Amino acid sequence: MKILVLSSLYPNDVARRHGIFIEHRVAHLRGPGDEVRVVAPVPWFPSANPAFGRYADFARAPHAAERRGVPVTYPRYPVVPKVGMTAAPWLMAAALYPHIKGLRRDFDFDAIDSYYLYPDGVAAGLLARWSDRPFLMSALGTDVSLIPQHRPERRMILNAVERAAAVTTVCGALRDELLALGAAADKVSVVEHGVDLELFSPPADRAALRAEMGLAGPAVLSVGHLIDRKGHDLAIRAVAELPGVTLMIAGDGPREGALRALVEELGVGERVRFLGHVDQQQLPGLYGAADIAVNCADREGIANVLLESLACGTPLVATPVWGSPEVVRVPEAGVLSADRSAGAIRDAIAALLAALPDRAATRAYGERYDWRETGRQHRALLAAAVG
Known part of the structure; x- marks a missing residue:
């Protein structure tokens, strides 16, 4: 097959924290003889002057690259x-159509594989119609839990779902919500994310790693962008x-x-470390050194931190939202807090520290989240659409 991937969340050299999980998924869906190209639209902005903050990043993003052997524009x-x-899918599709038409001169794709339902998935539906090709949509989180709260967007998403060859969600909770919104049950499948089990693995010498980091007592790790919905303040x-x-x-x-x-106000400056941005290659050491990883988010599909931590043998404390209960469902995985409050998270951390599971058992449980299986399931849906 020739597969055209469409996602505005695809990472680039400027947007480092963009959807690395999408890049992993795409890398593992290729079968023998398959060819994949990625179109990753970036909002237009006229200036790369740092004074414009994150908007300047749009201007500094590359126009083309090759990532993991896959050409990306x-x-x-x-x-x-x-x-x-409300106009976003139409603006995206109209801007991309000439670009995609040009790609078809030497890459006459068989299907469009889109990630994030709105605007990307809706735009993919328009482009697929104009190109006379089938398309898939994948739901990742807020494209189901938040965006459809607005009626025009919900209507456009459901219309696109109806026309799609297939729709995937990264957890059962998102599928249930999409069905509650009106999607047909036979159209939506759960295809969970995976994790790089080679990169994210237990440390060879955990005691030495902790000594190197100056950790003598219990340590908790919170990973994620420093924004309100990640809940670092609760941690x-x-x-x-x-x-x-x-x-x-x-x-x-x-x-x-x-x-x-907040750290200064609570007088815990000696016990809270701000590590700044950490490249993915350095994250396994942090997970390996920590006794617990905590995810205090208010909404997630299946957060990367959950799977990365398990793969490193580190159990979890997670808030009981969306896909988290589907991951933290056995003692080896850790515990869910009773609710999303500082007190409930405190109690969950204390309970887990008092009865930590065997780290080898946690790693063994994490091995079920294998990108190869994710890719196999996703490719099967693409093959059915093309067939």
Whole structure:
């Protein structure tokens, strides 16, 4: 097959924290003889001046690259902030059509494989219609849990789902919600994310690693962009009430100043470490050194941190939202907090520290999340669409 992947979340050299999980998924769906190309649209912005903050990143993004052996192009498309949400799929599709038409001269693709239902999936549906090709859509999280709360977007998503050859969700909770919105049950399949089991693996000498990092007592790790919905503030408040426990926060973002101020207010500066942005290659060492990884998010499909931590043998404390209960469902995986509050997260951390599972058992459980199986399931849906 010749597969054209469409995703505005695909990573590039500037947007480092974009959907690395999509890149992994795409890398593993290729079968023998298959050819894959990625179109990763980037919002148009006129200036790369750093004064414009994250908007300048759009201008600095490359126009083409090769990642993991897959050619990627980054065409620009117009975005009208806030007021243009309803028009976003049409603006994306109209901007991409000439680019995709040009690609077809030497890459006459068999199907469009899109990630994130809105605007990407809806735009993929338009492009597929104009190209007379089948298309798939994959739901990742807020494209089901948040965006369909707006009626125009919900209507467009459901229309695209109806016309798609197949739709995947990364967890059962997202599938259930999509069905509740009105999607047909025979159209939607759960295809869970995987994890790089070679990169994310237990450390060879955990004691030496912890000594190198200066960790003498219990350590908790919170990974993610420093934004409100990730709940790092809840992790800080929880650990503040657990004497002797160290919290490591891996990530950067706009809430760093507020989080640092909270640490000072609670008087736990000696027990909370801000590590800044951590490249994926360095994350396994942090997971391996930590006793627990905590995910305090308010909404997730299946968060990368859950699977990465398990693969490193580190059990989890997670809030009981969306796909997290589908991962943290056995003692080897860790525990769910009773709710999304600092007190409930504190209690869950304390309970898990008092009865930590065997790390080899945690790793063995994590091995079920294998990208190769994810790719096999996803490719089967593509093959059925093309067939």
